[in-house]
Amino acid sequence: MGNNNRSALLKKPSESARLIFSAVVGVALGFFFGVLFQTFSITSLSLLPNITSTIDIAFVDNGQPFGHDIPSASKQHTNRSRTSRSHGSGDSLKIYVPTNPRGAELLAPGIVVSETDFYLRRLWGDPNEDLTTRPKYLVTFTVGFDQSKNIDAAVKKFSEDFTILLFHYDGRASEWDQFEWSKRAIHVSIKRQTKWWYAKRFLHPNVVAAYDYIFIWDEDIGVEHFDPEKYINIIKKHRLEISQPALEPMRGMMWEMTKRRSSSEVHKETLDRPGWCVDPHSPPCAAFVELMAPVFSRDAWRCVWHMIQNDLVHGWGLDFALRRCVEPAHEKIGVVDSQWIVHQLIPSLGNQGERKGMKAAWQRVRERCKLEWSRFHTRLVYAERQYFAGLGKG
Structure with missing residues (x-):
């Protein structure tokens, strides 16, 4: 019995020593791993700027990212x-x-690239070598293939300084491939739409920002006496933001303002029938061009595009409102007499309408035009009244 008691007493101090030793080892290991983890975290965080800098320059070609300078990593x-x-x-x-x-x-x-253009690009090679020329002007025609000969003659007047854009209202876009110039043209084909419908949807100011001037023309324009390069030089000389070539006065009905004058290079005002012009500086006696062959500067078009109504596709009434987009309008809107055109008066788009009862297709299209004119005028007047009323001036 005595021996057994002594054995039990000897075991107790041994177990206590082991417990104390384990605790000390555990604390030491915890302290070691804690210091190690803290050091690793600090080191990892300090490396983050270098990692993100590496990502930022991952797609750099010849030391430049897409043609732009890279700020230093610390600055970024x-x-x-x-x-x-x-x-x-x-x-x-x-x-x-x-x-x-x-x-x-x-x-x-x-x-961020907020603007674009109609320049054609290759599917291969260095993108910087895609463009041998960068056209400075854009000319659009809204066309049906029945007028292909007339459009062919018109397009051949425009040099490679012009991007050619055809809006096809008859769906026959592929048939234009017979013309050599068609290979460098842009073709947009949606049936039975007007040029102002196309313009609102495909000529956003940020899409045509590369062009100094935008020609938005009908298909029935004779250009025998028209030189685009000379025309551009004249409107630059006279600082015209909105303009058109003068019309041959022997062909059909037209506004007095747009008739050609043989004695001048440009005119900006006229005398019309009594009662037509309350203000000599207002349409149709000044600050006025027709919508068959207008030419807009980049800045003027940015304003005009916003004024085009989404649902009023014929644009009737727009010619009387263009003056709101330039200031002073009677000085920056004009007609170029020395470069003139012939309006051939081909009612091809009218035939794209639908007959109903006793009314022919063209009659129903004309009714829609008149309706749109009235609605556009009403909207414009209402919008301006609301604006001035908000200022306390209504």
């Missing part, structure tokens, strides 16, 4: 942090640029 990180604070985010890599175009606020400004 600083800019991103500053932007993040203004956005209210704790993520230093968050991008938010309120001055970017609407919808592009989450993109870095250097990658």
Whole structure:
């Protein structure tokens, strides 16, 4: 019995020593791993700017990303942090640029491309070598293939300084391939639509921003006495923002303002029938061109495009409202007499309508034109009255 008691007493100090040793080892290991994890975290965080900088320059060609300079990594990180604070985010890599175009606020400004053009691109090679020329002007015709000979003669007047864009209202776009120039033209084909329908949908100011001037012409224009290059030089000389070539006065009915004068290079005002012009500086005696062959500067078109109504496709009434897009309108809207055209008066688009009862297709189209004129005028007057009423001037 005595031996057994002594054995039990000897075991207790041994177990206590092991427990104490285990605790000390556990604390030491915990301290070691804690220090190691903290060091690893700090090192990882310090490497983040370098990692993101590597990502930023991953697609650099010859030291330049897409033709733009890259700021230093530290500067990029600083800019991103500053932007993040203004956005209210704790993520230093968050991008938010309120001055970017609407919808592009989450993109870095250097990658935002807000404007485009109709320049044709290759499917191969270096993109920087795609374009041998960059046309400065755009000419559009709304066409049916029945007028192909007339359009062929017109297009041949325009040099490679002009992008050619054809809007096909009859769906026969492929038949134009017989013309050599058609290979460099842009073709848009939707049946039974007007040029102002096309213009609203395909000539957004940001789409045509590469062009100094935009010609939006009908298909029944004779250009025997018209030189596009000389015309451009004249409207630049006279600082015309909205213009048209004069019309041969021997052909059909036309406004007095748009008739050709043989004694002048350009005219900006006229005398019309008594009572037609309340103000000599207002349409149709000044600040007025017709809609068959208008030419717009880039800046003027940006305004006019916004004024075109989405549902009023014939554009009637728009010619009287163009003056709202330039100032002073009676000086910046004019008719070029020395470069003149012939309006051939071919009612081809009218035949795209539908007959109903005793009314022919063209009659129903004409009724729609008159209806649109009335509605456009009503909308314009109402919008301006609402604006001035908001200013307390209504």
